Amino acid sequence: MTTLEETLREALTRKKILLMTHLVLGYPSFEVNREVIRQMVKNGVDMIEMQIPFSEPVADGPMILKANQESISRGVKLEQCLEFAAEITAEFHIPFIFMTYYNILYKYGIEAFIDRAYDINIQGFIIPDLPPEEGKEYVELAKSRNMAPIQIFAPTSTKERMQLLAQNGAGFIYCVARRGVTGKKTDFDQDFNEYIARCRSATNLPLAVGFGIRSKKDVDFLSGRADIAVIGTETIRLVDEKGAEAVGPFIASLR
Amino acid sequence: MIKKGYYGHWGGAFIPEILFETFKELNVYFEEAKNDPSFWEEYLQLMSSYSCRPTPLTYAGNVSKHFGGAHIYIKREDLNHTGAHKANNVMGQGLLVKRMGKKRVIAETGAGQHGVATATMAAKFGFDCTIYMGEEDVQRQRPNVFWMEKMGATVVPVTDGSKTLKDAINEAFRDWVTNMDSTHYVLGTVCGPHPFPEMVAWFQSIIGIEAREQILKAFTKLPTRVYACVGGGSNAMGIFQGFLQDEQVGLVGVEAGGKGLSSGEHASRLAGSDASPGVAQGYKTMFLQDSDGQMLDTHSVAAGLDYIGVSPILSDLWEKGRVRFTAATDIEVMEALDLTMKKEGIIPALESAHGFVQAFKEAPDLGTEEAIVINMSGRGDKDIFTIANAYGDPSWKKFIIERAEQYKNDKE
Numbered sequence: 001m002t003t004l005e006e007t008l009r010e011a012l013t014r015k016k017i018l019l020m021t022h023l024v025l026g027y028p029s030f031e032v033n034r035e036v037i038r039q040m041v042k043n044g045v046d047m048i049e050m051q052i053p054f055s056e057p058v059a060d061g062p063m064i065l066k067a068n069q070e071s072i073s074r075g076v077k078l079e080q081c082l083e084f085a086a087e088i089t090a091e092f093h094i095p096f097i098f099m100t101y102y103n104i105l106y107k108y109g110i111e112a113f114i115d116r117a118y119d120i121n122i123q124g125f126i127i128p129d130l131p132p133e134e135g136k137e138y139v140e141l142a143k144s145r146n147m148a149p150i151q152i153f154a155p156t157s158t159k160e161r162m163q164l165l166a167q168n169g170a171g172f173i174y175c176v177a178r179r180g181v182t183g184k185k186t187d188f189d190q191d192f193n194e195y196i197a198r199c200r201s202a203t204n205l206p207l208a209v210g211f212g213i214r215s216k217k218d219v220d221f222l223s224g225r226a227d228i229a230v231i232g233t234e235t236i237r238l239v240d241e242k243g244a245e246a247v248g249p250f251i252a253s254l255r
Numbered sequence: 256m257i258k259k260g261y262y263g264h265w266g267g268a269f270i271p272e273i274l275f276e277t278f279k280e281l282n283v284y285f286e287e288a289k290n291d292p293s294f295w296e297e298y299l300q301l302m303s304s305y306s307c308r309p310t311p312l313t314y315a316g317n318v319s320k321h322f323g324g325a326h327i328y329i330k331r332e333d334l335n336h337t338g339a340h341k342a343n344n345v346m347g348q349g350l351l352v353k354r355m356g357k358k359r360v361i362a363e364t365g366a367g368q369h370g371v372a373t374a375t376m377a378a379k380f381g382f383d384c385t386i387y388m389g390e391e392d393v394q395r396q397r398p399n400v401f402w403m404e405k406m407g408a409t410v411v412p413v414t415d416g417s418k419t420l421k422d423a424i425n426e427a428f429r430d431w432v433t434n435m436d437s438t439h440y441v442l443g444t445v446c447g448p449h450p451f452p453e454m455v456a457w458f459q460s461i462i463g464i465e466a467r468e469q470i471l472k473a474f475t476k477l478p479t480r481v482y483a484c485v486g487g488g489s490n491a492m493g494i495f496q497g498f499l500q501d502e503q504v505g506l507v508g509v510e511a512g513g514k515g516l517s518s519g520e521h522a523s524r525l526a527g528s529d530a531s532p533g534v535a536q537g538y539k540t541m542f543l544q545d546s547d548g549q550m551l552d553t554h555s556v557a558a559g560l561d562y563i564g565v566s567p568i569l570s571d572l573w574e575k576g577r578v579r580f581t582a583a584t585d586i587e588v589m590e591a592l593d594l595t596m597k598k599e600g601i602i603p604a605l606e607s608a609h610g611f612v613q614a615f616k617e618a619p620d621l622g623t624e625e626a627i628v629i630n631m632s633g634r635g636d637k638d639i640f641t642i643a644n645a646y647g648d649p650s651w652k653k654f655i656i657e658r659a660e661q662y663k664n665d666k667e
């Protein structure tokens with residue numbers, strides 16, 4: 001079992017549902033990132049997904065797309081993201097994972113990237129454009145270092161497909177709540193219940209649900225159905241509109 | 256063992272999980288169509304009745320004489336319905352969409368030719384149609400936007416990133432991951448995740464099949480070289496496939512040299528030295544990117560060539576040395592265009608004119624017993640605003656100003 005899964009399972013003995021939050025590195029600045037992370041950790045977030053910006057974020061909606069592009073156009077470099085991440089993992093003691101697109105790893109060198117992430121105490125990776133068919137090397141390298149190559153389930157995935165994904169995954173499974181990209185609202189309906197049941201039947205890994213989760217109502221709905229609720233776009237919107245200080249109270253209001 | 260969808264180590268299918276089943280289905284339908292001779296029959300029938308296939312091979316006698324070397328032949332994809340080779344791919348995918356039973360098509364477009372072709376196909380087959388187009392391209396290819404809308408398509412200007420072709424592709428993918436049940440994404444070139452490179456190359460192979468037959472008939476022997484412009488690479492792959500087996504035929508791909516290969520403002524992936532291997536937009540190829548893997552801004556006077564990546568099939572043929580790559584600058588393109596119009600009465604698209612540049616450079620060094628073929632991927636009418644602007648044509652300017660005044664007064 002990966003360290004990440006152990007940590008999550010331990011937390012789940014104390015809490016009914018865990019919270020994972022997301023931010024885009026360098027947007028609007030590393031200083032704001034640091035303050036946002038401080039507020040998140042202080043208010044009980046269990047795990048944070050740090051997105052390394054990429055110029056072509058195809059799985060992301062307008063809000064996160066804009067954050068990626070502004071971070072890059074302000075001159076943020078991969079090296080700065082890695083150094084910042086190292087500072088953060090030294091200061092805050094919850095699991096941190098990297099979310100990014102495959103080209104960032106590919107260009108850096110897959111093994112070099114995974115080793116670097118290992119050195120700075122990153123626990124896992126979410127790479128939405130790398131299916132297991134194309135990512136054998138990545139999956140094996142991450143697993144050999146006891147890190148989690150987190151796999152993604154979608155509402156369109158069959159049970160057989162989910163089983164194959166789970167075999168390639170570790171840590172937890174990221175269940176995309178609906179079709180489309182990040183940032184739009186999700187209606188949790190009967191189809192969703194069937195979907196989550198299918199996810200459960202395909203794997204024993206903890207299930208995180210993301211895409212369109214914005215409120216306590218959403219988190220309450222997921223409680224008992226999933227293990228982890230993922231808050232993505234909503235905190236970016238909040239920081240844009242009200243500043244980093246608004247993040248703490250928002251997180252506190254979710255559980 | 257070579258993995259399906261790979262050409263050497265280029266290609267692949269780097270798709271998000273949400274599209275896994277959609278691609279599985281697309282692969283099944285594509286394989287079925289490929290193995291069904293009646294599908295290709297239906298395709299040929301459609302292309303010879305709705306479009307003008309076979310398109311002619313024109314002997315360019317005046318420019319041949321002008322350069323005094325090889326005989327220059329032009330493959331006339333401009334005479335396809337909608338004015339470019341893009342229709343070959345679009346009509347083929349349209350037939351596939353009918354088989355799949357989908358009711359909506361989406362597409363990206365750069366020059367607008369692929370968008371116009373898709374809007375045309377959607378009108379004919381009764382599909383809903385949305386076209387994504389970078390805002391910069393909407394500006395420089397305005398006539399094509401007009402026709403797409405008139406044929407009932409919705410044109411969505413894309414304001415993200417560099418506001419050109421790559422950003423339009425990203426937006427089309429974002430639409431597709433939302434609407435895949437009803438919608439097929441008609442990718443416009445030999446790029447993107449498998450099966451698109453193979454599928455688009457298959458439909459475009461009709462150019463090369465015809466061209467080989469035509470040159471043998473007109474010139475009694477094979478050409479020394481074949482030239483084609485390369486954006487994503489679909490018109491080039493189309494004509495090259497006719498001659499790939501003929502090792503004595505040189506294949507030359509011409510990329511956008513923009514303001515020069517050392518200017519940083521170009522779109523030359525294989526002719527220059529600025530590109531490196533990468534994975535984006537669902538496939539692995541040579542991309543114009545920085546050392547972090549962020550895609551660079553590209554530049555070309557021709558919207559259809561203004562793109563960061565290139566077909567994985569062409570990257571492989573480049574690596575194997577089967578296709579040679581060169582670049583033509585914006586200025587050279589205008590000169591070649593001028594000469595072709597004046598001497599032959601033919602107006603190539605700005606994209607196609609890139610191929611003409613290199614052919615004109617090399618023709619004088621070849622013998623008069625030799626022939627070369629240029630693939631004229633499309634017609635230049637769509638570029639009237641850009642070309643008129645480059646000429647600084649005073650009477651055109653006057654006309655535009657007067658028309659604008661008239662519209663202003665109409666409003667009041």
Ligand SMILES: Cc1ncc(COP(=O)(O)O)c(C=O)c1O
Nearest residue numbers: 486487488489490559606632633
């Ligand atoms: C006339 C014309 N030629 C060439 C191209 C470049 O595409 P490809 O390299 O796929 O042929 C375009 C693309 O829009 C085009 O419109």
